[in-house]
Amino acid sequence: MRTEKILVVEDEDDALTRTRQVLEDDGYTVTTAKNGLDALMQIADHQPDLVVLDINLDEGEGNSPTMDGIEVLREMRKESDACVLMLTTTSISYVKVAALTMGADDYLTKPFDPKELTARVQAILRRAKGTARGSDTLEFEGLSIDPGARIVLKNGEDVKLTPIEFDLLLALARRPGQVIGRSQLISQAWNFKYAGDERLVDVHMGRLRKKLEDDTSKPRLIMTVWGKGYRFEGVAASHSG
Secondary structure (H helix, E strand, O other): OOOOEEEEEOOOHHHHHHHHHHHHHOOOEEEEEOOHHHHHHHHHHHOOOEEEEEOOOOOOOOOOOOOOHHHHHHHHOOOOOOEEEEEEOOOOHHHHHHHHHOOOOEEEEOOOOHHHHHHHHHHHHHHHHOOOOOOOOEEEOOEEEEOOOOEEEEOOEEEOOOHHHHHHHHHHHOOOOOEEOHHHHHHHHHOOOOOOOOHHHHHHHHHHHHHHOOOOOOOOOEEEEOOOEEEEOOOEOOOOO
């Protein structure tokens, strides 16, 4: 039995039952919610490790206020840093970008293969836990990255990164000055073969720059190499006398 707790937020009974069963069969403790208000209350009360959140939640029952998945995500991010996997039936990019910009870790388009659902969930939770493997701290001028503790300091101040933001930064910082393509970053940060939109990387990089760069219009750390990928330009810190 796994120790992680998952909340599934889905307004369609059949989809809710299927998703819950897939995750319970994989050993997770699963609770469910069918509307946004119930989801927010359960997040506050039970503090799940991951929320599987349908982006297209229907209207609330009776006189209940209406909240779609994006609104639920916006509200939960005010209080909770739980991981979020968005479920969507649309392939429209701006909808997915909105979810990622507001703090979702990943998204999965319906209908999906149960194996892909469990793979995505496992990858997200693995990133959140982190690993002590290769945990020597990376030191750059004004920036410190501790892989084991998964801590990033900018000028001595703690920078709050999501698990995927941390892993993308680490993948770049371990190879300073080298161009790393989006597909390479995906394979290193997601830890499994990802068949989704590579622009997912661009959204997370945009959020990462806002947290690390003094001026996002003139980035100094994370450089875009058009048509190829990204390059980390941090200068190694000097420890001499």
